Amino acid sequence: GEDxxxxxxxxxxxxxxxxxxxxxxxxxxxxxxxxxxxxxxxLQLLTYIFSNMDMKQDQRLTVLxxxxxxxxxxxxxxxxxxxxxxxxxxxxxxxxxxxxxxxxGTSLIVHP
Amino acid sequence: xxxxxxxxxxxxxxxxxxxxxxxxxISNHLYFYWYRQILGQKVEFLVSFxxxxxxxxxxxxxxxFSVERPDGSNFTLKIRSTKLEDSAMYFCxxxxxxxxxxxxxxxxxxxxxxx
Numbered sequence: 429g430e431d432x433x434x435x436x437x438x439x440x441x442x443x444x445x446x447x448x449x450x451x452x453x454x455x456x457x458x459x460x461x462x463x464x465x466x467x468x469x470x471l472q473l474l475t476y477i478f479s480n481m482d483m484k485q486d487q488r489l490t491v492l493x494x495x496x497x498x499x500x501x502x503x504x505x506x507x508x509x510x511x512x513x514x515x516x517x518x519x520x521x522x523x524x525x526x527x528x529x530x531x532x533g534t535s536l537i538v539h540p
Numbered sequence: 541x542x543x544x545x546x547x548x549x550x551x552x553x554x555x556x557x558x559x560x561x562x563x564x565x566i567s568n569h570l571y572f573y574w575y576r577q578i579l580g581q582k583v584e585f586l587v588s589f590x591x592x593x594x595x596x597x598x599x600x601x602x603x604x605f606s607v608e609r610p611d612g613s614n615f616t617l618k619i620r621s622t623k624l625e626d627s628a629m630y631f632c633x634x635x636x637x638x639x640x641x642x643x644x645x646x647x648x649x650x651x652x653x654x655x
Contacts, residue, residue: 432582463646470544470645470646471583471631473645527585528644532580532581
């Protein structure tokens with residue numbers, strides 16, 4: 429079955445770039461998402477990429493998709509303390525029930 | 541900006557008791573979902589609901605669980621006889637379109653603690 433894996437923690441200094449990585453097992457993914465969860469809040473959709481794309485950029489966020497390696501990354505440029513949150517990777521498969529599969533989430537800690 | 545709300549934020553209950561978790565989805569959304577996240581584990585899909593019936597459910601969503609839209613605004617998840625392993629954060633979500641929509645809006649979650 430499908431599986432999505434992420435590292436649990438990432439610590440960066442304010443102003444540096446953050447790269448959060450995610451691997452998935454099923455090559456029939458259609459949508460791949462990044463969600464952000466701030467303390468006490470729900471999951472907020474940050475960005476998504478279709479599986480026929482390699483890259484998507486949205487202001488400080490860059491999503492890279494390597495379909496061969498089944499690897500998805502989220503790069504946050506000029507990381508700010510307000511970016512401290514848990515980031516979830518998720519995929520939706522084609523031809524199935526469209527139930528999203530989430531990773532455990534990566535806790536990003538930004539130090540001043 | 542419209543948002544999904546959930547109550548209570550934290551619910552403590554004894555094993556064997558029934559609990560009802562409440563959600564108010566975004567008003568013009570038609571699809572509703574429940575997810576849960578056991579501490580330290582992945583966010584897991586439980587159920588989706590559309591047009592007053594369940595459209596998808598996972599293996600987790602057994603006979604102990606039920607969902608209801610009792611009126612035009614609330615969407616509830618009931619656990620009939622809670623077990624210790626039901627302790628988790630429960631998220632409600634809603635979307636304008638079905639699961640294939642790229643955008644589901646999530647509530648802040650209800651932390652359920654079963655003692």
